[in-house]
Amino acid sequence: MFRRREPVPFAFVAEADRFRGNVAPPPRERASFGQLAGRSLLGLTILAGLVGSLVLGMPALSTDTHTPAQQSQASQGR
Template identity: 60%
Template sequence: MFRRRESVPFSFVAEADRFRSNVTPPPRPRSTVSERAGRVLVGLAVTGGLVGSLLLGLPALGSGESPSHTQQTEASHRR
């Protein structure tokens, strides 16, 4: 494919980096009470899910030895 190269003056490229617009964007609309309440509820649901999964997953991260297991092995060694 043939590409057509157009020369771009260096001053134009340098000026493009410095250009700032004097037009200010319109102010953002304020969020309503229901929108804020929805965000809070979503945040609480996500946080609750993470805490719940941590609480349910902690037993699986344990060493795997329960007190009854150690008592059985000690009893078998005493015989």
């Protein structure tokens, strides 16, 4: 099998991590009023959906212990 005799220089990989170019990225554009309003409206819609599902789902998740007692009282009254 072919074997390399000289060591492979990996120094360039270490130097590449430290390299800092003199080219700065362009500044970010500021979001317009419409974009900010849309983002906040989307966030409020998602939040309202989560709260609504929690409000509607809590009665289904709760254990109802009062129902058997009311049924037994109705059956005893007959």
